[in-house]
Amino acid sequence: MTTRINTFYDVANAYTKYKKELDFYKGENTPTYIGNCDSFKNQHIADVREDSNLICNSVMKYLNDLIGKNESYKDEGCKYLFNWLHVDVLKRKTTIENTLILYRELYKRFNEEGLNILSNYTNKINENTSDKLVKLIHIYDTFDQFEKEFQTTRNTEKCSNDCISLFTSYLHECRTGYDDDFCNELKNFRAKHNFFIKNYLSCDGEKYLLPDVENSDIVGMVTIPFILILVTIFILPLLYKFTPFGPWFRHKMGKKEIIWDNINKETHIFSNTYKHGGNNSKNLNYNIVYNPS
Incomplete structure (x- = not known):
């Protein structure tokens, strides 16, 4: 398999460890003393019948734990938090923009003392990057489910999977946009997917492989x-x-x-000749004879 390209979206390939942490904190019943969650309310959380106070506490614990991690872990952890809120908490039932508002509200509560410990990481999340991040994590998660199914059934002849249609739609966005990191992460995913298809499954034919990211035209x-x-x-x-x-x-x-x-x-x-002719014409005297009336 080819060497992985480092991108802004590296967390998409390593999302599971951050998901486990957030799910763990959500399932805990121990109180937290980070931030003020008692009065926290959010309509979008209420719409999906989640407990706003519980979600707030889970995020506070998670962010507090990130402080002690290395730079890369903090960066990826803050990025994944957005995906967790949008997909696991809000169930994709609201817009990226509304999830971004929730994300910033929760971090504001965590940062009440103004220490800005994680601000450099949370500020990287915007409407454009967060939307693509959600898409990339989704396609990696879809592939992980496909891989787990193979490990359970050992069915080497099941070649089709949802990654192909997802990849095709994302490929168009890559080719018509200007986000090199997004395109490079698609290259990373393509290498991982095609390696698995070629080496573990009995799938003959290009139709089971993901196409090149670069447009041949x-x-x-x-x-x-x-x-x-x-x-x-x-x-x-x-x-x-x-x-x-x-x-x-x-x-x-x-x-x-x-x-x-x-x-x-x-x-x-x-x-x-023209100049000489013009000069001579200026020096001519004209005699005009008038007939007496």
Whole structure:
């Protein structure tokens, strides 16, 4: 399998450990002394029949635990928290924007003392990155379920899975957008998926493999002109020097130079003649005879 590319969305491939922590804190009944959750209310949490106070406490414990982790863990942990709120708590029943508001409200309660310990990490989450993060975690989770099913059944002939349709839809977003990290994470996922299909399943045919992330048409549009330029640079001097093309080209160019020289001379003569004619016309005296009435 190819070497993994580091991206903004690395957590998508390692989300399970953060999910376990949040699920664990949600299932705990021990009180917390981080932040003020007693008065916390959120309509979107209420709409999915979750306990706002419980969710708040779970997040406070989770964020408090992140403080003692390394930089990478803090970064990925804060990113995954958004996904957990949107998918596990709110069940995707509200918009990314509303989940982002909830995410920031909860962090504001955690950061009541203004220490901003995790602010550098939480501030990386915005509408664009959070939406793509949710999509990437979803496709990795879908693949994990497919892989677990294989480990249980050992059915090597089940080749189709939902990852193919998800990947295709995300691929269009990658090719029409400007997020290199999103595209690179799709490359990472493609490598993982195709490695599993090729090495563990009896699946023949390209239809079971995910396509290249790069658009072959775009690559061709960039590559072909570049090749033509290189060919012109290296081939043209050889043609000029070692084939009849050189003398023919010089002959043609010589004729054009003679023609242009003649045109320039004629233009110069005409211009001078016009100037002299104009000056003489100014010096003419006209005698006009009037008939007496």
